[in-house]
Amino acid sequence: MTLIYFKNIGRFVFLVLLQVLILNNLQLSGYVNPYFYIYFLLLLPFETPRWLLLLAGFILGISIDAFTNTFGLNAAACVLLAFIRPFVIEAISTGTEFMIGHSPSLRNQGVKWFTYYAIILVLVHHFTLFFLEIFRFTEFFQTLLRVILSSIFTLLLIFIAEYLSYARESK
Amino acid sequence: MHYLLYFLRKHYFYFLFLALEILSLVLLFNFNAYQNSAVSDVSSGFSGSVMNISSNISQYFSLARVNRILAEDNSRLLSHRPEAFYKADTETYYHKDTLYKLEYKYISAKVISNSTNKRNNFLMLNKGWSKGIQNHMGVIIGNRIVGQVVSVSEHFSWVMSLLNKDSRISGKFKKNDQLVNVEWSGGNYRKGDVREIPKHVLIRKGDLIITSGNSDIFPEGLEIGRITSYTIAQDENFNSATIEFSTDFNSLSYVEVVVDLMRQEKEMLKNSFKSNTPN
Numbered sequence: 001m002t003l004i005y006f007k008n009i010g011r012f013v014f015l016v017l018l019q020v021l022i023l024n025n026l027q028l029s030g031y032v033n034p035y036f037y038i039y040f041l042l043l044l045p046f047e048t049p050r051w052l053l054l055l056a057g058f059i060l061g062i063s064i065d066a067f068t069n070t071f072g073l074n075a076a077a078c079v080l081l082a083f084i085r086p087f088v089i090e091a092i093s094t095g096t097e098f099m100i101g102h103s104p105s106l107r108n109q110g111v112k113w114f115t116y117y118a119i120i121l122v123l124v125h126h127f128t129l130f131f132l133e134i135f136r137f138t139e140f141f142q143t144l145l146r147v148i149l150s151s152i153f154t155l156l157l158i159f160i161a162e163y164l165s166y167a168r169e170s171k
Numbered sequence: 172m173h174y175l176l177y178f179l180r181k182h183y184f185y186f187l188f189l190a191l192e193i194l195s196l197v198l199l200f201n202f203n204a205y206q207n208s209a210v211s212d213v214s215s216g217f218s219g220s221v222m223n224i225s226s227n228i229s230q231y232f233s234l235a236r237v238n239r240i241l242a243e244d245n246s247r248l249l250s251h252r253p254e255a256f257y258k259a260d261t262e263t264y265y266h267k268d269t270l271y272k273l274e275y276k277y278i279s280a281k282v283i284s285n286s287t288n289k290r291n292n293f294l295m296l297n298k299g300w301s302k303g304i305q306n307h308m309g310v311i312i313g314n315r316i317v318g319q320v321v322s323v324s325e326h327f328s329w330v331m332s333l334l335n336k337d338s339r340i341s342g343k344f345k346k347n348d349q350l351v352n353v354e355w356s357g358g359n360y361r362k363g364d365v366r367e368i369p370k371h372v373l374i375r376k377g378d379l380i381i382t383s384g385n386s387d388i389f390p391e392g393l394e395i396g397r398i399t400s401y402t403i404a405q406d407e408n409f410n411s412a413t414i415e416f417s418t419d420f421n422s423l424s425y426v427e428v429v430v431d432l433m434r435q436e437k438e439m440l441k442n443s444f445k446s447n448t449p450n
Binding site: 020072075080083142 | 183184187188191192194195196197198199200218221222225286287288289290291293295322329336356357358359360
């Protein structure tokens with residue numbers, strides 16, 4: 001059980017550093033900003049208490065904000081993501097896939113389940129983040145394009161990471 | 172009371188969510204880059220030092236380009252030295268020396284974080300108020316503009332890049348001094364928008380837009396960019412155009428902060444007018 005804590009804390013630190021040192025500096029065009037760090041929230045174990053989910057979301061968001069000097073921006077989006085996560089799991093579950101001590105993953109829950117799960121959460125997070133950042137509706141479609149393109153890129157990174165861990169575990 | 176507690180316990184998840192979400196939004200709207208925030212002071216200590224390490228490493232990769240820019244600047248400055256002038260008329264030479272008072276001085280600073288891929292882009296510089304940087308000072312590179320200081324801590328300052336939805340630069344045509352506004356509407360970081368060009372101004376491709384000096388932030392005559400395309404509006408009073416910025420925002424490593432030595436005097440003048448007019 002302690003192993004799970006260490007694993008998640010390690011993942012937290014790694015993803016925050018990856019985000020602020022590499023992904024935030026990625027220059028793909030003004031429209032693509034992947035926010036891969038939310039992978040941490042996606043991977044928290046199923047039985048994580050709900051209050052811990054929210055708190056983890058807040059701390060993760062604030063950590064990213066501390067580096068980009070946008071206090072509350074990522075935190076607001078992450079708290080929303082953490083809030084809807086249990087509802088999303090409930091809504092798309094088929095009842096058989098949960099195992100105590102396990103995290104949601106491509107391997108255990110299947111491609112279809114995980115795809116729904118990731119797409120919904122990533123879209124909600126990116127939508128909140130980009131619209132809070134711009135905070136006006138005059139550039140609505142431009143911002144929407146940013147949301148969609150960035151989400152696609154984030155999802156791509158998530159699936160690559162899933163396949164890498166899948167390959168490692170099945171060895 | 173008992174029911175209240177029961178109610179709270181039963182729905183704690185929703186209340187915790189609301190509390191954290193409201194806290195985030197309060198942070199977002201209060202500690203934004205426009206205020207000198209206490210929070211950024213505390214955090215810039217840690218995140219600033221991480222960024223410092225990261226930029227210390229990455230600056231090695233841009234040494235060649237920095238050298239080239241320095242060489243260019245050097246040659247430009249050399250051409251301004253008294254030795255470079257033909258001094259037939261000594262009067263002009265002394266004229267500049269005694270009658271003109273120094274209005275701007277420049278503080279050089281290193282960029283330790285920078286972005287061009289967001290809708291709102293900011294830079295962090297490695298100098299703060301301990302080195303004389305204050306809020307609202309302009310930031311330039313050579314004779315091209317970069318942005319404006321929006322927040323200062325002891326050792327770092329936070330600069331709103333021209334690539335920001337809130338940045339609006341007062342510029343003018345170099346050829347005929349017509350005033351315009353320059354903004355950035357997102358997307359490509361090389362291209363900006365020129366707004367409010369009066370109908371009667373003839374626009375040509377390649378027209379140079381420079382700073383007007385009206386804004387108290389930038390000295391007059393710094394390059395903003397050249398016009399690449401324009402549209403003639405049929406039923407509005409103003410035309411608009413697209414420019415290519417002279418500054419390459421993606422390759423900034425050393426910049427200069429503009430200190431307006433007469434700023435206080437200008438502000439006092441404005442304030443004294445405001446306090447004199449009754450309304």
